[in-house]
Amino acid sequence: MLSVAVKKKLGAFSLDAKFDSACGVTALFGPSGSGKTSIIGMVAGLMKPDSGHIAIGGEVLFDSATGIDEPAHKRRVGYVFQDGRLFPHLSVARNLDYGRWMSGANRDELQLKQITGLLDIAHLLRRRPGALSGGERQRVALGRALLMKPRLLLLDEPLASLDAARKSEILPYFVRLRDEIKLPMIYVSHDASEVKALANRIVMIEAGRVAATGQVDLI
Amino acid sequence: MLSVAVKKKLGAFSLDAKFDSACGVTALFGPSGSGKTSIIGMVAGLMKPDSGHIAIGGEVLFDSATGIDEPAHKRRVGYVFQDGRLFPHLSVARNLDYGRWMSGANRDELQLKQITGLLDIAHLLRRRPGALSGGERQRVALGRALLMKPRLLLLDEPLASLDAARKSEILPYFVRLRDEIKLPMIYVSHDASEVKALANRIVMIEAGRVAATGQVDLI
Amino acid sequence: MFELSAEEWTAVALSLRVAAVSTAVALPFGIAIAWVLARKEFPGKAFLNAVIYLPLVLPPVVTGYLLLLAFGRKGFFGETLASIGVVFSFRWTGAALACGVMAFPLMVGAIRLSIEAVDRKFEDAAATLGANRMWIFLTVTLPLTLPGIIAGAVLAFARALGEFGATITFVSNIPGETQTISAAIYTLTQVPGGDSKALNLVIVAILISLVALVASEWFGRRAGARVHGV
Amino acid sequence: MFELSAEEWTAVALSLRVAAVSTAVALPFGIAIAWVLARKEFPGKAFLNAVIYLPLVLPPVVTGYLLLLAFGRKGFFGETLASIGVVFSFRWTGAALACGVMAFPLMVGAIRLSIEAVDRKFEDAAATLGANRMWIFLTVTLPLTLPGIIAGAVLAFARALGEFGATITFVSNIPGETQTISAAIYTLTQVPGGDSKALNLVIVAILISLVALVASEWFGRRAGARVHGV
Amino acid sequence: QSLAAQEEITVFAAASLKNALDDANAAFTKATGIKVTASYAASSALAKQIEQSAPADVFISADLKWMDYLDERKLIKPDTRVNLLGNKLVVIAPADSKLPNITIGNGFDIAKLAGDGRIAVADTKSVPAGLYAKAALEKLGAWKAAEPKLAQAENVRATLAFVARGETPIGIVYETDAKIEPKVKTIGTFPDGSYPPVTYPVAATAESKKSGVAQYLNFLRTPVSKAVFEKYGFSYLIKPVS
Ligand SMILES: Nc1ncnc2c1ncn2[C@@H]1O[C@H](COP(=O)(O)OP(=O)(O)OP(=O)(O)O)[C@@H](O)[C@H]1O
Ligand SMILES: Nc1ncnc2c1ncn2[C@@H]1O[C@H](COP(=O)(O)OP(=O)(O)OP(=O)(O)O)[C@@H](O)[C@H]1O
Ligand SMILES: [Mg+2]
């Protein structure tokens, strides 16, 4: 169960979005500049709403009324940024391992193998992010978020610069995460087919407002 | 008439691509990490091939045999980078105007109106790039390249993070550029439909080699 | 109660002029050298680097003496420059030269740091848009280096206010011509009971630097924001 | 021909120790202060800034005298610290303190510049991956600030080699205890015929700084590359 | 002796005394086995350090006022104080100067002598040599004309450098410095009485308890030290006691 209700002024742009959804994948669908990344940023705890309320599975992450504001590093939400944001000074391997390192858990070689295999980045482990290709960077960012074992996954156009072949490998994995581990996700994408394949619930954002919410047939 | 034949070693990756095409739109199609951006970079003059030959419409831009290497700023190729690369210290307006400024030509208000309208970025002109949304950034980058009046346009996934609606506005414009101004383009995209709509000729890249070249029906 | 003699006021005014001029004149050279050190590899780079750091490594008196040897009336450069009408010895210009030299390593250090932080991909983008190396430098590299330039200028200005060892050795301590605040303060500390008078000048020096710092903070913040695109 | 007296060798050794220790000890403080100045807004920030710049703005002699008053045996801090066994007055530790204080503004300036250049979005990413403020600083901010830390350390080290005005005023010029290269050079320039001997020491100082610079260039290049992800 | 052998005394002395005092100290150590550490700096700095209880046993100042400064504050042993050394003020010019030798007396027009150049002199407010020079010029009625033409330096050595480098046509320095610098020549000596006698006073610090100090002070009054100091051109102001 995920519930979001946030208000925020960003310069001339004002965001006022309210939606909630049972677990599973919630797709944020909407034109460029409509506020999707901003909403995700607030769920992640990187942007503070002017007012509002954010909760996952009953636990309140933010509530302006009661003054609750769980800091980002305690929220355990995996965030795949629209712009990758790999740590430039760390090797791909250390980037992937970063979340595990911070949580202090011990290595899960199996999962690492599985993910690097799925994303086809095993051959990049020793490289630094600087000279990675756009798609490689995006895949590593995706792996980094998956490997931190999040309780909620925020995906901001995670497949935008990947080729069809790879998309068709990764999408099913998301479906498995959704169905087997029951990992809730907020999924931002402009690709209708992706959204159709993955989302249980669709939230249409327009100019900072929720224009509509509904099932896949909405698009 | 565009002809490219380049060899380049990048760490473990080795690129060896040769293709040419009559004017119009040449699509580079291939998996992530196959070498598309690298090829474009060499055509733009930002990356120096170890050896090879690059020419547009008869004019040689690079030739290792004769030691010709036209510097990037003289090549007049408009490059839409995969990662935007807007100048952070300049307003969107100054970013868009940069190419015109460097060429010393005088303002073409008409074209500016037309492009900012087409890309729907008129309302961003006074902003700085820092806080733009992903898609806004990409649209401004696109506008910046179009406004420099290039003789060749290099587009590296220019529509990747744009919504369907905007894509369907911008694609036709590319078609017009191709047919009316006869502006040659090299177009990198993972979206088959885009490529189908735009490309005269398709070059399949795989692991740094040209796997196949042909007409649209290739995909 | 707080009071300065006429001579002390002249020293203050002179210090301001010397510090301002030396910083302003040194800046272009500082930027050029910093750029070369940040971007170019060439034999003797380590040597150039060492020469620039010299005034930091040597006691000011020695630097002053070396300046005297080089730029004094009979000095190698001194004579040539004098022939084209540029005279340093016992002029405030000499004080400015000394301050500039002493502050140079600080300036270069800061600016170089900022240049190395500039992401080349923006320069590449500028090139594809038709900017040649010179324009790239002026329209992209330089603005993105502004924070370092400001920081370097402040360090240099402050250093110039505090400089006196090299100055007094090079161009002496002539009231109204080469006697800066620092020289005046020093002189006062050398006589029994001069401390209280010295304190007045110290306060003035602190006030000046305070103003300079506040100004630089303001510009620095704006420059920094621009670099990050907001 | 090149020769140093035993006393001069001691001065060289002492200088190295003083410069190294003062730089090493000042570094953590420098990083902390630089971080505060770069990231925090608070009343009295301008004042803190001014205090840090003071040693740059005032003639070294004054700084040295203030240190003498504060950290001398009878000085306020001097007495308290002495009671816990930390003695500065007329010990090499005092020389290190003086050098550290004189070099502090340079160090802070450089490090602050690098911290301000760090793109916050990486720190945000680290936060979503579960890093608290402390870990973010240690694993992201600090490594990305390395170029500034290295530059700051070199500036401080070089400054420490050249410092003498404050040192000699604070802890005098006692061979083997507080007589650094610079103090020795100064003393030699104060007597007839000392110049040639002074020159020897100058050469040594230059050689030392040359080594330090080459080392820093090497580390600096690697740190810079990492920051840009290669 | 054997006890004294372990002993080590510290002397704070004006920088301009370095090479003379180094020799004297060496001789003393040779004679008595007592090691001497000398810290050379500006008299002002040394005095202020002693005021802050620096570990100095003996203070040798380049002028009377910093010794008085300590005296007033009861920081030296008055009975140990002696005016040990003296010095002469001379007018110097670059070795290749065309200026004739002169006899300095009343109405001495140093400003005219300098022509359109300046007169190098140690700082007339703070440095002893400068203070003496000022006194002398005032006595001879030359100060008014000279003052605007002065190039004041931080110390005598810097003054000397100005003349040696030909920055100034003439300068006023101590005889001791003029003697040894080959690039300058003495063209005139200020008559005694035209300025208060240059004196380097010596005294044991109040806090010093070391027995070697007495020995050291006595040694400074022996013919041996007299010879050393005169070798460097200082005038020895007291009758040596052997
Ligand atoms: N600091 C700011 N000042 C002014 N406007 C801002 C600021 N930050 C964001 N905006 C605006 O808020 C709007 C929403 O931004 P956001 O990144 O959430 O859009 P988005 O839905 O993610 O778009 P895209 O699909 O292109 O990524 C954009 O128009 C953006 O320009
Ligand atoms: N400096 C380098 N060192 C090592 N490998 C490099 C370097 N630069 C690029 N590469 C590799 O070269 C390959 C091609 O990179 P390029 O950016 O051209 O791929 P691409 O076709 O654009 O991929 P994408 O569609 O993901 O953008 C990638 O595997 C990349 O990791
Ligand atoms: Mg977005």
Ligand SMILES: [Mg+2]
């Ligand atoms: Mg690419």
